[in-house]
Amino acid sequence: MKILILNGPNLNLQGRRDPEVYGTETFEEFLERLRAGFQGVEFGYFQSNVEGELIDALQRAEGRYDGVVLNAGGYTHTSVALRDAVAAVSVPVVEVHISSILAREEFRHVSLLAPVVKGSIMGFGLDSYRLGAEALLGGCGKR
Template sequence: MTKPIYVLNGPNLNLLGTREPEIYGHETLDDIRDRLQAQADGRKLDFRQTNSEGTLVDWVQEASREASVLILNAGAYTHTSVALHDALRACTIPLIEVHLSNPAAREAFRQTNYVAPAATASIAGLGSRGYEFALDAAMKMKA
């Protein structure tokens, strides 16, 4: 049986559609999930969101055992979480980092990235389409 692709989302992504739509767009996380599910063409996705750093770390560790590829939008934990960085460094599957906006073009504190050193690939600044590109790449990585 083919392992699922995990799509994990960090803090405040549950607010998509209402939180700073000029930066993050008007789509909700449910809209993104539904579009990815249709794009997956029957491939199993495990799509989750949490505001808890510890839960996200637990899910990364689970993904390393249970998934074929991990797509991760760590939200603000990208810039703050050494614990997440350590979990990602221990992860044994391909990791695709996704950001709706381009953190490199934003506030100075967003220049620190604890996810990128562990990532196979990074997609930023393409809005919700970044998830679609990540899923396309993930399906080609582990056909």
């Protein structure tokens, strides 16, 4: 099984940005732990602050990965283009968030991605990614 973890804007700052919200562990440290916990699963990883690069990475995942764990960051609430890309690919996508978007500012309460992903996981810190991978491995399957 091959899973792509796709991270959006500012997630390259994980471990430094708002540690009271996002924690102090870097994403690279977490990714090592994640890979160690899923023997037999190949994890690809891509992060970009650029909307079009995230769309390109999602489209390239088609036929190369069995699933995508997507944290679109701020684009969750603003990007119709990313939503359309998720809807256009056949690879299953699970939306994840480190914090609970529903417990934050009101403008973060709406996910444009939620209607087109297999499911959404939020509020469990970096463990949200593990839960997203488990959902893909557990057979959330194709649309």
